[in-house]
Amino acid sequence: MxxxxxxxKGFLLSLLLLVGLTGLAGCGDNNDDNNDESHHAxxxxxxxxxxxxxxxxxxxxxxxxxxxxxxxxxxxxxxxxxxxxxxxxxxxxxxxxxxxxxxxxxxxxxxxxxxxxxxxxxxxxxxxxxxxxxxxxxxxxxxxxxxxxxxxxxxxxxxxxxxxxxxxxxxxxxxxxxxxxxxxxxxxxxxxxxxxxxxxxxxxxxxxxxxxxxxxxxxxxxxxxxxxxxxxxxxxxxxxxxxxxxxxxxxxxxxxxxxxxxxxxxxxxxxxxxxxxxxxxxxxxxxxxxxxxxxxxxxxxxxxxxxxxxxxxxxxxxxxxxxxxxxxxxxxxxxxxxxxxxxxxxxxxxxxxxxxxxxxxxxxxxxxxxxxxxxxxxxxxxxxxxxxxxxxxxxxxxxxxxxMIATQTEVVGSVSETMSNTRIPTAFAAGETPTGSYAGQVVADAFKRTNIAIDVAIQNAGGVRANLLEGDITLGQLIEVLPFSNTVVMIKMKGSDIVKVLNEGAYYSLNSGSTGAFPYASGLRYDVNLSGDETHVITNVEVQDRTSGVWSDIAADTVYTVATNSFTAQGKDNYLTFATVREADSTVYEDTSILYYVPLLDYFESLPDNILPALDLSEYCLKSVTE
The missing domain is CATH 3.60.21.10 (Metallo-dependent phosphatases)
Known part of the structure; x- marks a missing residue:
């Protein structure tokens, strides 16, 4: 009872509230819909x-x-x-x-x-x-x-x-x-x-x-x-x-x-x-x-x-x-x-x-x-x-x-210069032509554009399975570049955790034989020391403001929204901090459910004349690499 x-009681209070808010004069209404006895199981x-x-x-x-x-x-x-x-x-x-x-x-x-x-x-x-x-x-x-x-x-x-x-x-x-x-x-x-x-x-x-x-x-x-x-x-x-x-x-x-x-x-x-x-x-x-x-x-x-x-x-x-x-x-x-x-x-x-x-x-x-x-x-x-x-x-x-099937054989865009997928970069000085995975950079750029809330994107080199070759490119070829059943994931994390997870992947790639773990990124720039210890392979990390485009040192206590793929988001390839941050607070994590290759297709479709330009070296994630 x-x-x-x-x-x-809730019904009567709600009715009184509604009448008071709307000024309805319901007293003389002969409609018996509101009478309790009109209801049945x-x-x-x-x-x-x-x-x-x-x-x-x-x-x-x-x-x-x-x-x-x-x-x-x-x-x-x-x-x-x-x-x-x-x-x-x-x-x-x-x-x-x-x-x-x-x-x-x-x-x-x-x-x-x-x-x-x-x-x-x-x-x-x-x-x-x-x-x-x-x-x-x-x-x-x-x-x-x-x-x-x-x-x-x-x-x-x-x-x-x-x-x-x-x-x-x-x-x-x-x-x-x-x-x-x-x-x-x-x-x-x-x-x-x-x-x-x-x-x-x-x-x-x-x-x-x-x-x-x-x-x-x-x-x-x-x-x-x-x-x-x-x-x-x-x-x-x-x-x-x-x-x-x-x-x-x-x-x-x-x-x-x-x-x-x-x-x-x-x-x-x-x-x-x-x-x-x-x-x-x-x-x-x-x-x-x-x-x-x-x-x-x-x-x-x-x-x-x-x-x-x-x-x-x-x-x-x-x-x-x-x-x-x-x-x-x-x-x-x-x-x-x-x-x-x-x-x-x-x-x-x-x-x-x-x-x-x-x-x-x-x-x-x-x-x-x-x-x-x-x-x-x-x-x-x-x-x-x-x-x-x-x-x-x-x-x-x-x-x-x-x-959709026919589209996989149709040209969806073109690549102006081949974007190679060299997993581990070789040494180059600041200002010189950089090495590494240009294709990984492009994928990270595409991920970053998936959602307006994303500040930076991180992509493991091994998650990119082919070069982006100069010339026309089909959807089928884009899928060959990103063939896995991964999805795009968003994680809110502090700048200090971003630096940590970059080092986890980079050090692991250099010391475990799993070269595919090396990180490439969009909205981030950093120096690489191939001989660094577990916390000093990636140093001098900068972040680009997603509104103004201005670069500045990453702030340790500032929370940024990071995009990555669902594989690394689980802590795989030694990206352990992704998993740690999620386990500490699951509300900072969102799987967008967007299939792996879809952002890359959308990226090509957003480019003028669907042409991928040469890499913008000022926004490439690797500033320098030392042995």
């Missing part, structure tokens, strides 16, 4: 995806099935849509927590195939994420104009000078879905700081603090007689828990942004997966904290139970990333809007072709007998599901996929 009382199925980052196709993935490493064709919207249609019913809503950008699909087509797919999925709500603004207000306005589904954002308001102002009426703070005669409120909220600092959103868009926006949206919904409320957020798993703890009236929170994989630990382990959430959280909302969240009894569970500020249960879910999974959550609401029963998990759709290693350690297709055993295990798994591709989604993707 305390739960019910608190729910109605209802079952709701929430079907949700998030953080697909324009990974539209299926991809190979190694799972464990029957205790054997098994390569499967996983995810992709052709298979996800099949699961969605199988699970959809007249008591369901289908929502997406946002996030475009990251693959060649986005580089070439800027979200168009993504939104066509979402049109076909008939979404009930799509919350904007920070990467929706990666091409600026204008392109996002065009995408919103394409959408036949509700675009949600309760804390983002375009001003008249923004191109988004033309579609402002299509950006809803919330929508109301009628399920069996009962109103279900669906609210959208994005992470303000991350959007403002890590995208190309203009200054002509204003933002409202997240908790404030959520409270206001809940109050407006409750004033309209809605007591069953779903928040579809793009703020991160821990911040979703902050929402649950601080916003009365929320019942279900469907999240995104941090790519968290949650669920039953043993069920995940049976297929070779594990929970992922602890190290990928963005910072808390201003004035709030993540203290104690990691110690919650239900942390990592699907759904994650949180006690709301008035004692009501609130449930948080999210569904991994990269179109690998879809969440299916069944909720039983009481008439009073309390969740009385809840159950669900993520579903990972896979194809029906399987590969396992043969005697030569090569993956080959399994025999019919083994395949039958695998299919039996898949049927028994609550997470895995064999799903056919959806021909309608395939028809949408096919022309874009064909063009």
């Amino acid at each position: 305390n739960m019910y009382f608190s729910k109605w 209802v079952d709701l199925r929430v079907i949700h995806t998030n953080d697909h980052h324009s990974y539209l196709d299926s991809s190979s993935y190694d799972l464990t099935i029957n205790n054997v490493a098994t390569r499967v064709d996983m995810g992709g919207f052709s298979r996800l849509s099949t699961v969605i249609e199988e699970e959809r019913n007249d008591h369901s809503i289908v929502v997406n927590s946002g996030e475009l950008s990251g693959t060649l699909y986005f580089s070439l087509f800027k979200g168009e195939p993504d939104f066509k797919i979402f049109n076909e999925l008939h979404l009930d709500g799509y919350t904007l994420g920070n990467h929706e603004f990666d091409e600026g207000d204008g392109r996002l306005a065009e995408l919103i104009g394409m959408a036949n589904f509700p675009i949600l954002s309760s804390n983002m308001t375009p001003e008249p000078a923004s191109p988004l102002y033309a579609v402002k009426d299509d950006i809803k703070p919330y929508v109301i879905k009628n399920i069996d005669g009962e109103k279900i409120g669906i609210i959208g909220v994005l992470k303000v700081e991350k959007t403002k600092n890590s995208s190309l959103v203009s200054d002509d868009v204003t933002f409202t603090e997240e908790i404030t926006a959520a409270n206001q949206a809940v109050a407006e919904l409750e004033a309209q007689g809605v007591n069953k409320i779903v928040l579809v957020s793009h703020v991160g798993y821990y911040n979703d828990i902050v929402f649950a703890q601080n916003v009365p009236g929320l019942d279900i929170i469907v999240g995104g942004d941090t790519h968290s994989l949650i669920g039953n630990e043993s069920e995940l382990e049976q297929i070779g997966l594990s929970r992922v959430y602890a190290n990928d959280q963005t910072g808390p909302f201003a004035g709030y904290t993540h203290d104690g969240i990691a110690e919650l009894d239900t942390i990592g569970s699907y759904p994650t139970l949180v006690t709301g500020p008035e004692g009501d249960p609130v449930y948080v879910v999210t569904a991994w990333s990269y179109a690998r999974a879809v969440g299916i959550l069944d909720v039983a609401f009481s008439a009073e809007g309390i969740v009385e029963n809840i159950n669900g998990n993520i579903v990972i759709p896979i194809g029906d072709t399987f590969q396992q290693k043969d005697a030569n350690n090569a993956y080959v297709e399994v025999s019919d007998t083994v395949k039958s055993e695998i299919l039996t295990a898949v049927d028994a798994s609550p997470i895995l599901r064999v799903a056919d591709v959806n021909p309608t989604i395939e028809a949408i993707l096919e022309p874009y996929r064909d063009e």
